[in-house]
Amino acid sequence: MASTDDEPNKPSAIYDSSPSEPLLSKPYPSPSIEENQNDLIESEQNNYPQITFNYGPRHFQDLPFMFLFILFVLSTFAFGIFSVAHRNPNSSNVSSFVYDSNTSSCVKESLTSPHPEFYQILTFPSFSNYASSSHLWRDLTWTLVITFVLSVPFVLGLLWLLRHYAKQIVYVSLPFFVVIPIFFNVFWFVACTVSSSCSGAFPLAYRILVLVFIFLIIAIIVWIIVANWHRIGLTVDIIEVASYALARNLGLFGVLPCLTLGLLAYFVPIVVFLVFALHNGKIEPHVSKGSTEGYSCVWKQDSWVPAYYTLAIVTMLWSAAVMVEAQVYVISGTIAQWYFSKDDSTRKRSIRSSLRNAFGPSFGTVCFSGLIIAAVRVVRASVDSARREDAPTGIMNLMLRCCVNALLSAVDFVNKFTINFVAITGEGYCSGAKMTYELLKRNLLSPVFVETVSTRILGGIIFVLSAVYAIVVCAILKAASNLGVDSYLVAVLAWVLLIVVLGFFVHVLENVIDTVYVCYAIDRDRGEVFKQDVHEVYVHLPISRDSRPSLATRTPFV
Template identity: 30%
Template sequence: MFALTISFAAAGATVPAIIFALLTALTAFVFYLWRDELNLVASLLAVSTKGLRDNPHIVTAVVGLQLAAFAWLVPLVGFMMFANMNGAVAVSRDAVARDASSGVCVDGVGAAVDCCAWETEAWVPPYLFLAAVSGIWFVSAALETRLFVIGGTICQWYFAPVGTSDFSGGVRRALGHALGPSFGSVCFGSFVLTMVELARSAAERLRREDRDNILVCIIVTCLECVYAIIEYISKFAMLQASITGEAFCEAAASVTDLLSRNFLTAYGTYAFPGMILQGASLVIAVGFGCATWLLSYGVFAATLAANAGLYAGLVGILSAIISLVVMSFFAMIALNVVDAVFLCYAMDKDRNSVHRGELHAVLHEVNEKNQPQGGLVRNPGGQYAYGSYA
């Protein structure tokens, strides 16, 4: 917003410059009020990524799952395109009459339309629908498997005995559970996400077709909140299933009860990790793109003087896009790790135990920021436990 303020001011657009200057000041003030929470979340990200550093093959597994999803989608799209080729040319259903003088077909309101249209065979529409559902379901299953693997691996790392330094095999074990005993939970969780996605698409299509109906707009907006809640609960349910081995529905009920008992309003602080990582990804991508543009311009100016600026700009934009994709990929993994650590900490707190004191020191401070009724204290035996502040 500050960059837009400078741009509008340089262009002489006074009113937009003032508006964005006020928005910039307001945003800076809000971040100033949230400085304690932001510092705590930065510490939370730092200690949570220790789990990712100790289990680097999480990245390998996630890349493999995404390649598997891509390998499924490519032939599926080809089959859908081939299915659309099965049909014949027929009279367009929109054409209700034909002007004898001009030979142009018109619809019911007199607008010109094509006289002919491609009409597919009867089996094609159901096949396309089932293929689309299967594609969404498979991608959702890959995403849920990714979440299960991250949750299962981080759980093994978190609850490992003190002094453990070798965590090899954790990813393989979690992946075996995801594709073995818990495969039904993965499939059912991905089916829930598939239904949510189909319902969201239908609601969005309804809103586009009936833009002037305020009731439809209100209903679709309310449904978006319901979809977001379902997706949020589904995420933690899959993490719970990866840790405890429960079925999906049982995991959803138990994790909701667990987090409700232990965190309540502290959820607000956990909205920051995504904002921080996504913002950092964007800034790094823009910086990398600008650096690539400057370097490219210096090279192209010596060889392609006429189009040096154009070529350098294209290279800079492409570099920024690639950088943003890569950074967003690692930010996504880091956020899943934070969620898994968050859930493991909730289990520790619920059982009045501590497995990783350095994580508890940060996570407990984040939680108690909004709930100052108890504290993490060391008892005479040297063990951590939750008690009242002195």
């Protein structure tokens, strides 16, 4: 490892203006210029402090957002408990109330005979229907359970393959990116043509139109692969490095799912509160033309119920975003501790310290980041919803949507690397965003390259693996069960479950790639090399989106 301590005249945290370097370290000045610029160098060193992993105690950051989040949570639970305690037990029996002209109110009708609904409740479905559906539920349950159990070795096996045979996995999977969609496209067309019910409901002209449309999408996929062929080699190396880093921190696979399960457990009482909130109100008389006396009894909710629904939904969205950002924080903090270790050993209790920082001193920053992410998702969903509606379109609306999407993408991009940086340094959100921008401003498009190409390849790999698994499951069900057409439904659900689990693995691996990139940027900024193999790969990142990665333009910074 080379350090700037042996080169006192070289400022370690000042960016270089050379276009051949992704992150900028100032070149060696000539002696005459060096004597005249000592004061400038000292001031620039003060403006750009050296960045490293903060192992010591961290200060609490962004406390107002932490207090605001806690206030939202406490208010949601407090009003939820109130809704349970003050629910009206008659909310589901409005039909049994009648208007009493003597008291000018609704009273419960005395029943002389059971209502017809009573007999309907006692009427059970026929045994034949139950027997026919029991096989479907039994096979579906066992298939999903087996798929979930097998997903664990699938994830570990895929991680091992990407660590040792990333190049072979990627290049073997690339043809299947095209072959599998073609297979499914032809299969559904032939199956629908053979089936009389499907062909009758779906005319031949429409089937051909859908067939051609899907083939056009496949052609676009082929074009994307060919256009990015020169980047695949570098992406393979980046995936291999990230897989090795993740393999050195396998404890993340135990902690991150537990955090997700904790979020689901946290959502359960809120959902219960929302259900009970609907039962808060009273039965009141209402003028009705259909009633003989001119009045009928209707259910009227309390006025605070819609406001509570808004509060609870906002709290759930914010909580989900906070948990996602907390998981990114834990991943970044753990991988950064491995990266900045002197040897290749994993630092003890690295995951525990990352959890303590995420839900301790940096919890306000995590809440701030989660609030931004939640707001971006809500605004983007609103823009997409407005686009789908039959609202009048024009050049101004189109320009406004483009500007909003560009702004949201920029905020999302800055937030993405800010949380990685905050997990390393313990800075607040605003200062962390500024320092991250200063660190990456001369290489802003290289992370875009890392993100887009690696994400597409990893997504394609898990699609191929889950599709192959679904085909195998469908074949086994066809041979060993009597489900018939329902076997396709079971296979599709198994495919969805497996792709969700593998998608979670890809999400973790993508965050590892981003964290390693930020650590590499800090290394370049300080003039150090903590992981030589990482520098040998990331040094070949292109300067811009359109430039091709070159193995000769730059050398690792040693």
